[in-house]
Amino acid sequence: MPIEVNGKTMETDEEGYLADLNQWEPAVADVMAKLDDCQLTDSHWEVINFLREYYEEYQIAPAVRVLTKAIGKKLGPDKGNSKYLYELFPYGPGKQACKYAGLPKPTGCV
Amino acid sequence: MSDIKKFMYINRRAPYGTVYAWESLEVVLIGAAFDQLVSLAFIDDGIYQIMKGQDTSQLGIKNFSPTYGALGDYGITNIYVEKESLEERGLTLDDLIPLKYEDENDNYAEKDSIKVVTASELAKILEEQEVLLDF
């Protein structure tokens, strides 16, 4: 289903992931979050930006376990745990945050 | 736990010409998410998968060589490269991407994941594995 972002139409797949990750801009995350009835805060953005940087460097969306550990190292143990991340992204930090970040679904995620 | 097994993925094909290299990497990343003891071996043309400086922009296909750099994050710290395969191809360790991991038991010190081993050393390592997967 295509989404409308700043007057541009962007294709997504059947699960809502952006078809062309080069089209991503911050407003994409806001639009997708609104569809999920979710309001993005700075805490959400920390994770989204982290995922984008990770993808930029390694060309993959990390598995949740890897994400949790890496967030802990970068942002501290109070954020590097599944409870914190699931509170931010109740549909699953891997799936939901990667979607907002314009990335493909994490490898190995079902 | 006895559920944890020693897995060894053997990579023997060059990247891009066939899909084996990428498929193997995907399986490795999926497998590593299940808390198994995973090692990798690059032998024969598999060595070409981890050559430095890959740039596929003119081919219009994804350059997945940066993804090998994430293996350390996935807990894969033993990556074996067969010396004989390197020599047959006129390559040295310097031609390969310097893959690293952070050792949690040593104050997160950065260490090299790649170990260049001879065929007979690798044979012993393969003997110690419980599951071998060849790509």
Added chain:
Amino acid sequence: MSTLHTVNKSPFEKNSLETCVRLAAKGSTVLMYEDGVYGAMKGTAVADTVKTALKTMQVCVMGPDLKARGIDAAKLLDGIKVVDYSDFVKLSVENDKVQAWL
């Protein structure tokens, strides 16, 4: 009759390069592309085969395939010509036929 011979398999996985060089006539052009480009590197176990070809044939290698695989010009055997896709088309047209060794 001039022939363009193409090789797109790694010389370590298949013997296509070896057979090509053995059977290609003098004055032919050999083009290595896709995984075939590994045959163009210095210091490999197949370098002598390519050196033999270089004595009597023109040997070319596909630049974009080299770049994708991280092989820079300094790693190539002397005398090998780096070409691009439009050169491939030209070579196909200039020669009377194309022999693809798969």
